[in-house]
Each structure stands twice: as structure tokens, then as C-alpha cells.
Amino acid sequence: MSITDKFLNDIEGHLLLAATREEGRTAAARFSAPLDWLTDAQRCEVERRFEAEYLALARASWQHSAERAGRLRDEYEATYRRLRHRLLAGWLLTCALVLGVLVVGLARSC
Helix, strand or coil, X not given: CCHHHHHHHHHHHHHHHHHHHHHHHHHHHHHHCXXXXXXXXXXXXXXXXXXXXXXXXXXXXXXXXXXXXXXXXXXXXXXXXXXXXXXXXXXXXXXXXXXXXXXXXXXXXX
């Protein structure tokens, strides 16, 4: 991975985190809106905790997705290697058969 790719991945990660935090704040505000009996300090605390939990759940989901993507990548790479080996074996067998036919044909013509 090049430095540019790493830099772009870092920026993407920061933007994703910022967007998720904003989603958490919005969800927290929607959650606390009907709780009109809360004081301002209590509302802030509820929203802060809600946002923190929202972010923790998002991170857990991202980690699960990344782990699953890694497992899938490993499976696909293994399948690709097997297919590549089969193709190479088939190509070598075909070459050997063609060479054998040519050798037999030349031996008969001599």
C-alpha cells in the first residue's frame, strides 16, 4: 500500500467517524426530545451516553465487517490459487498431449 493510499484511507476513516458521530448526536437528540421532564444537565448526559453507545456499536459493527471481509478475502484467494493451479495443470497436460501427438506423428512419417 502506497503512502497516498494510506493517507486516503486515513482521511476516509476520519470522515466516516465524523459522520457516525454526527448520526449519533442526531439520534441522541431524537431519543431525548420526548423526555421533557429531564433537566438540561440530565438531557446532555443522556445524549452524551447515547452518542457514546452509538459510536461503540458502530465500531463493533465495523470491526465485525472488517474481520468478515478478511475471512472472505482469504477464502477467495485460496479458491483463486486452486483454480490457477488447475488451469496450469490443464494447460501443461494439453501441451504434453499435443507434443505427444506431434512426436508420434513424426515417428510414423519417418
